[in-house]
Amino acid sequence: MIPPFDDTYFMKQALVEASLAARKGEVPVGAVIVCRNRIIARAHNQTELLNDPTAHAEILAITSAAHTIGSKYLTNCALYVTVEPCAMCAGAIGWSHLSTLVYGSADEKRGFRQYAPHALHPKTIVKSGVLEKECTDIMTDFFRKLR
Amino acid sequence: MIPPFDDTYFMKQALVEASLAARKGEVPVGAVIVCRNRIIARAHNQTELLNDPTAHAEILAITSAAHTIGSKYLTNCALYVTVEPCAMCAGAIGWSHLSTLVYGSADEKRGFRQYAPHALHPKTIVKSGVLEKECTDIMTDFFRKLR
Numbered sequence: 001m002i003p004p005f006d007d008t009y010f011m012k013q014a015l016v017e018a019s020l021a022a023r024k025g026e027v028p029v030g031a032v033i034v035c036r037n038r039i040i041a042r043a044h045n046q047t048e049l050l051n052d053p054t055a056h057a058e059i060l061a062i063t064s065a066a067h068t069i070g071s072k073y074l075t076n077c078a079l080y081v082t083v084e085p086c087a088m089c090a091g092a093i094g095w096s097h098l099s100t101l102v103y104g105s106a107d108e109k110r111g112f113r114q115y116a117p118h119a120l121h122p123k124t125i126v127k128s129g130v131l132e133k134e135c136t137d138i139m140t141d142f143f144r145k146l147r
Numbered sequence: 148m149i150p151p152f153d154d155t156y157f158m159k160q161a162l163v164e165a166s167l168a169a170r171k172g173e174v175p176v177g178a179v180i181v182c183r184n185r186i187i188a189r190a191h192n193q194t195e196l197l198n199d200p201t202a203h204a205e206i207l208a209i210t211s212a213a214h215t216i217g218s219k220y221l222t223n224c225a226l227y228v229t230v231e232p233c234a235m236c237a238g239a240i241g242w243s244h245l246s247t248l249v250y251g252s253a254d255e256k257r258g259f260r261q262y263a264p265h266a267l268h269p270k271t272i273v274k275s276g277v278l279e280k281e282c283t284d285i286m287t288d289f290f291r292k293l294r
Binding site: 047048051052053054055059062063066067070071072073086087088089090091092094095096115116118119 | 194195198199200201202206209210213214217218219220233234235236237238239241242243262263265266
């Protein structure tokens with residue numbers, strides 16, 4: 001069966017990235033960027049490995065996607081990320097003009113809805129709650145094991 | 148004469164970076180990061196050259212400084228940047244726990260004070276208006292020549 005290219009499919013791919021982060025001891029956030037049903041970039045949080053506070057999944061994915069398509073504007077692309085982006089990442093999504101942002105679980109502590117609610121481009125469509133339980137569980141498991 | 152290591156001195160260094168950006172056709176924003184009176188990172192906006200919407204002077208400087216000191220926290224460091232940071236960069240400054248942010252000219256259109264006023268770490272000290280005229284002039288000149 002050909003897998004259906006829907007929000008669930010692409011969020012599962014972002015979850016694969018989040019799992020890779022968890023295995024490396026990174027806070028498990030994963031992201032993919034999709035253009036016309038093709039994944040053009042995939043990334044996971046690497047702040048520890050790269051020793052870089054800016055190395056969030058979304059930032060790495062946006063940089064990679066811009067290189068792939070040869071434009072700093074990702075106007076016809078969608079970003080799938082397992083957790084609600086922070087202010088920094090929302091700002092980056094804003095600059096990149098991504099057409100759609102889809103996130104899994106909400107981040108009540110550091111999410112952009114609280115810290116930078118107008119940082120996205122006004123035309124960017126936002127969807128939330130896709131595979132919310134899976135996206136929340138991988139974070140909860142990670143922090144439970146740390147304690 | 149030994150140059151005095153004060154805010155004006157370090158902002159002049161950030162302005163040198165902004166000039167480098169202007170010469171390359173980049174929006175002229177420059178930044179330096181200072182730790183115990185030593186410049187440990189310097190960068191200028193490279194969004195066009197790198198084809199990367201995240202390649203603002205502040206992001207590049209933070210990544211570079213974190214590599215230099217081997218820590219993703221820049222707790223005892225100050226960031227000097229010629230223009231008020233945007234929401235993305237304010238978020239990055241927040242994650243990096245920079246102790247001090249000094250900027251030259253305000254950015255009423257895209258500055259963090261409007262878009263992400265609480266994105267900085269609560270302990271970060273913010274100073275503004277250092278060499279404000281020089282920092283504003285280099286931006287105004289750049290955009291005048293573009294038209």
